[in-house]
Amino acid sequence: MRKVAVIGVGNSRFGRRDDAILQEIAFEAFKEALEDAGITQEDIDLSVVGSVGTRLYESLPAVPINEYLGLVGKGPIRVEAACATGSAAIFTAYNAITSGCVDTAVAIGVEKMLEVDTPTSTAVGGRGGNYLWEFHMFGTSFAAYYALFATAHMAKFGTTEEDLALVAVKNHKYGAMNPKAHFQREIKVEDVLKSRVVARPLKLYDCCPISDGAAAVILASEEKVKKLKVEDPVWIEAIGFSSDTSSLSRRMDYVGLPAATQAAQMAYKIAKVGPKDIDFAEVHDCFTIAEIMAYEDLGFCKKGEGAKMIREGETYIGGRIPVNVDGGLKAKGHPLGATGCSMVYEVTKQLRNEGGRRQVPLKNYVALTHNVGGHGFYVYVMIFRR
């Protein structure tokens, strides 16, 4: 199988982007990625657009985006995998290259979520579970789904609301240092505990914001990397994937995401590394409980010991394995389709030692991304090396 490298990354500012339409924020990320790679549209063979798109007035967003970016004739393929859409777009671009079909491909993740009101956004999201058997009768939302996991995790392992708050505190600390983050201010445990209840035990500050944003990742084959004389390629060592039921009632338990464990094991096996070899990780902290479950599902600690990791500060810069040092979904924001690409943006910058004030120490030059769609419907775990 041909090797594939990340040769350029771009990330728009995340947040309430009522200054721009979908195409315009996609352009922001795409332009930065092109300039980062030092190439033009001419060098790109395929465009893959990742957008969940269910809140948009454009029904088929990939086409207008492709047109706006000057990519007519290069794809596009529209990809959707709920909140893991960005990773699915990268996976699609990666496969087109490993197969020998193309030499260079761009994955563009983009989402506008704030053009509709909050009850509409909550409904569109909640209907992304299993409409007929869950939303229709019970008005489920993703905050409620993750709250169901939080309740079960707390009951089984003694995880507390303070533990959940510690995740938010960490991620806000790094968000405050990220000029592209939706929330750029630090918070304290008391702020989280005092914030209004959204879906008990989750409070407002346990939840990622509803955000607009875009991120772009340009991939190339090893031959193309040589031809373009790319100085600092970041290699995709492995992509692991798995999935789970849409109906929460068909799960074995509510204390972890089996698809994440399966995707991680697949990625570790392909990359021939283990959790101990990972220098740092970007994980899917859409809600604080999700980051604690991610530590466990990825094997950074034993099942049930996720809370202990955050209590002991192991996932801060300088800790055993820094996690979400860009602010995570929690503080940087979570524009669904953009998130997976934004994780790879951060990993690429960090592996190149371009992390600035947030630079993590690199030992093995190996990093991991963990991107979850829904409550574990889709999971992609990717491993990168420089």
Added chain:
Amino acid sequence: MAAQERPTIRSRPLTLVHEIPIARIKRFWDGLKEGKVYATKCKKCGQLYYPPQVDCFKCLGSDVEWVALSDEGVIETFTESHLKPQGFTHYEEPYIIAIARTPEGAKVMGWLEGISADKARVGLKVKITTTIKPDGYPAIVFKPTETS
């Protein structure tokens, strides 16, 4: 930074309301009116499905029997939701979404009523009932059968 008024234009409205065919799953929806929660069981291989489905993905058979689940459940997890998605904004109070396990091993989602979220707990024994809400939509409702 002062809040800035940014110019916008309004999209043409789009209303989506679906007529959902329930010809093959009518037993379930009728059951809710009779106070019962139905699952399906594959007649060929015995696989139990909840939520019910009329095609068996294990043996690919499409001959299933409808089985009413026991009305005894044990709460596996719950949340009191203060978030009201579109379609639920007319419910004034927060509602408790819970999952209860039945003796058959099925897990059923429902609204937990008759207990406050402070008193609810994982492991709570409940009676599984059904109701038609004032807005005409059916719901599965769990009622505690023990004090917390």
